[in-house]
């Protein structure tokens with residue numbers, strides 16, 4: 300594949316393919332198919348695999364369909380939240396699969412299209428940030444409607460933003476005059492709220508608040524927490540789960556879910572394959588800035604009972 304032609308450069312592809320180890324005729328779920336880069340690499344490695352690709356973004360699915368055209372008989376693409384994983388597999392008549400990949404967060408396709416509203420770099424960009432355009436609330440809706448304390452909590456918890464309360468206060472003050480609609484409206488509040496000395500460190504002053512809003516709009520952490528147990532349950536014995544996350548809030552949840560599976564067999568017994576998360580090598584980090592914060596964790600399903608099924612209705 301020619302990387303420069305890709306609308307989104309897949310991260311840590313070699314490690315993903317090695318860990319999933321696609322076997323002839325195997326079924327692999329790409330829970331975040333995006334522009335189809337990882338799915339394509341799996342198909343190139345083992346053309347007889349079947350891929351189920353999920354994404355909540357219809358634009359991503361259209362790109363994936365184009366890029367996976369050559370394998371269309373082996374690929375099913377579905378518009379779905381990955382928190383619906385088990386239901387979607389059931390609909391396809393699939394009981395167990397050989398491997399599942401989550402490559403979390405937004406794609407370059409989404410980030411680099413100002414109209415999608417993920418960017419703080421373009422003042423005129425709308426404050427949207429919905430990965431799925433059918434979601435009911437945009438970032439602007441949250442900014443213009445939530446009480447100050449809720450906004451501050453979002454900025455603090457999802458953005459680890461030190462100046463969360465001050466920024467929330469400035470947003471509430473600004474929206475009294477006029478609703479916030481464009482990225483520039485929010486960036487102006489952030490710049491006014493964060494003291495000049497603090498603005499000189501830690502990258503763009505809006506980065507953390509934009510991340511926080513994106514997580515809130517798309518319920519990213521809730522989606523992940525609901526999806527991970529489903530993914531583990533859907534694996535056959537020996538099947539593998541690979542998760543790439545891009546910030547510590549995600550990585551912590553992945554680490555804890557895998558640890559629980561390894562130590563308590565919950566929801567199914569798993570063996571963690573990455574004692575520490577894998578990171579991209581220096582060459583990839585230099586080539587692809589988006590890869591720099593990637594953390595990859597992987598685990599393998601072991602023999603043993605499915606706890607979630609046996610305790611159903613007890614809790």
Ligand SMILES: C[S@@+](CC[C@H](N)C(=O)[O-])C[C@H]1O[C@@H](n2cnc3c(N)ncnc32)[C@H](O)[C@@H]1O
Pocket residue numbers: 307308309310330331332333334335336337338353354355356359379380381382402403404405406407430522523
């Ligand atoms: C980092 S990109 C994946 C890129 C892909 N691996 C590739 O190689 O092109 C993440 C994708 O996951 C999708 N996504 C994020 N959260 C999702 C969720 N909860 N359910 C379904 N798709 C989701 C996004 O819409 C985005 O297209």
